[in-house]
Amino acid sequence: MNKSKTLGLYIHVPYCKQKCHYCDFYSLANPQTAMEYAAHVAKTVADMAKRYPYLVDTVYFGGGTPTMMPKEGLGLILQAVRTHFAVTDDAEITCEINPGEGYPTSVEALADLGVNRLSVGLQSAVETELGVLGRKHTQNDVKVLLDRAKAAGIHNTSVDLMWGIPHQTVASALQSVDFAVSLNPTHISAYMLKIEEGTSFGKNPPPLPDEDTVCEIYETCCSALEQAGYPRYEISNFAKIGFESKHNCKYWNCENTVGIGPAAHSFVDGKRFYYPRDLQAFVQGCDPVDDGVGGDFIEYAMLQLRLARGLQQQDCMKKFGHPIPQELLTKAKPMIDHGLMTYDGNALCFTTKGNLVSNEILATIL
Ligand code: SF4
Structure with a gap:
């Protein structure tokens, strides 16, 4: 164990x-x-x-x-x-x-x-x-x-x-x-x-x-x-x-999760897999479908930005060995200027207003 x-x-x-x-x-x-x-x-x-x-x-x-x-x-x-x-x-x-x-x-x-x-x-x-x-x-x-x-x-x-x-x-x-x-x-x-x-x-x-x-x-x-x-x-x-x-x-936080049952998704040790949306197939013992690797910096940043505490410098250092890339902070600057994001030198976050358009912003900055 x-x-x-x-x-x-x-x-x-x-x-x-x-x-x-x-x-x-x-x-x-x-x-x-x-x-x-x-x-x-x-x-x-x-x-x-x-x-x-x-x-x-x-x-x-x-x-x-x-x-x-x-x-x-x-x-x-x-x-x-x-x-x-x-x-x-x-x-x-x-x-x-x-x-x-x-x-x-x-x-x-x-x-x-x-x-x-x-x-x-x-x-x-x-x-x-x-x-x-x-x-x-x-x-x-x-x-x-x-x-x-x-x-x-x-x-x-x-x-x-x-x-x-x-x-x-x-x-x-x-x-x-x-x-x-x-x-x-x-x-x-x-x-x-x-x-x-x-x-x-x-x-x-x-x-x-x-x-x-x-x-x-x-x-x-x-x-x-x-x-x-x-x-x-x-x-x-x-x-x-x-x-x-x-x-x-x-x-x-891109941590290990195993999902069991039809349509359930898993992410363990950097690998993703899922069971098809088919109860019969699941009960008959079908194997989960490989869904590739996951948890890279882009995915992590997207998920962390959902959180109110945002994407934090020390977490990036700990998990990836590098700070928030300067390129990302530069791209986020116009969003910060428009009150859609904040950056205090440690955490990059969405504001409440920014959350409403977070998908569009993420597509632009990541
Ligand atoms: S159909 Fe079932 S799973 Fe979907 S919202 Fe209604 S109760 Fe929940």
């Missing part, structure tokens, strides 16, 4: 009750194969532990809807993780969970299995917005779920919001932020709605708020979250100090 290397494990659970109108994640409606799937994930966990005998400090069940899998299935997978890997005592074990009734695994069952962090999909506290997205829960379902989580001993909770929803206004987005804050989670994520091909929205594009409104939503809500005690630590992520997602930080 190589305990000098750590690893985050992502387990994909590819089942959902029904498809939300915007969702491009790989998931299917029929969970009948869930136990067979769990058994194959457990076997894959054992295989990965032989290949990468590292210390696991984060486990993340995502999907899909992990609670569509019976408790026994999730338990089988976690048991395989604990048997085949060394797992740190304080490992962050997150499970995504949907509010509402009718899921085979309850929040109490998750607590029982040792899950110590929940990521709850609220998206919006405005009923009409939830309806447009194809979400079936109410804001009260989220409150009930978080109360039950606390009663079961899970205090580390993240609430997901969505910005740029059809018909959303600055006022309605703020209403959702206020509701999320009133639940007192440790972490809040807020992703911009993107219309993806192949989704229901992709086939019938809904009317979206105009660009100016979306920018105002982002800036106003970022500042409301900041004032409520949730500083932004990544473009779309906000947390009370010390409650940043350890698992997701691994992706932004």
Whole structure:
């Protein structure tokens, strides 16, 4: 066992009750194969532990809807993780969970299995917005779920919001932020709605708020979250100090992560691989597809710039043996002059305004 290397494990659970109108994640409606799937994930966990005998400090069940899998299935997978890997005592074990009734695994069952962090999909506290997205829960379902989580001993909770929803206004987005804050989670994520091909929205594009409104939503809500005690630590992520997602930080820091399940991606020791979006093929034992090498300076810089602390001189020295290249700082200068980036001699960062056009800026400076 190589305990000098750590690893985050992502387990994909590819089942959902029904498809939300915007969702491009790989998931299917029929969970009948869930136990067979769990058994194959457990076997894959054992295989990965032989290949990468590292210390696991984060486990993340995502999907899909992990609670569509019976408790026994999730338990089988976690048991395989604990048997085949060394797992740190304080490992962050997150499970995504949907509010509402009718899921085979309850929040109490998750607590029982040792899950110590929940990521709850609220998206919006405005009923009409939830309806447009194809979400079936109410804001009260989220409150009930978080109360039950606390009663079961899970205090580390993240609430997901969505910005740029059809018909959303600055006022309605703020209403959702206020509701999320009133639940007192440790972490809040807020992703911009993107219309993806192949989704229901992709086939019938809904009317979206105009660009100016979306920018105002982002800036106003970022500042409301900041004032409520949730500083932004990544473009779309906000947390009370010390409650940043350890698992997701691994992706932004180019650290080792293994993803298990159809459509799950991995990055270990500089190599990338992924499983195809095909549940049947996964259960039949298909090998992951080689996706080349990764983690070079450009990729690292792009990911670090997503973080509020930005691309830092000492981190570049430590990881690559050189400071931030002067050429990059020169290209960033006009962005700094326009208030889209800052550089204090140590860290190059996006401003809140800069985050809104970060993809365009990254294409120019990197
Ligand atoms: S958003 Fe979540 S619940 Fe909705 S279809 Fe996608 S994975 Fe399933």
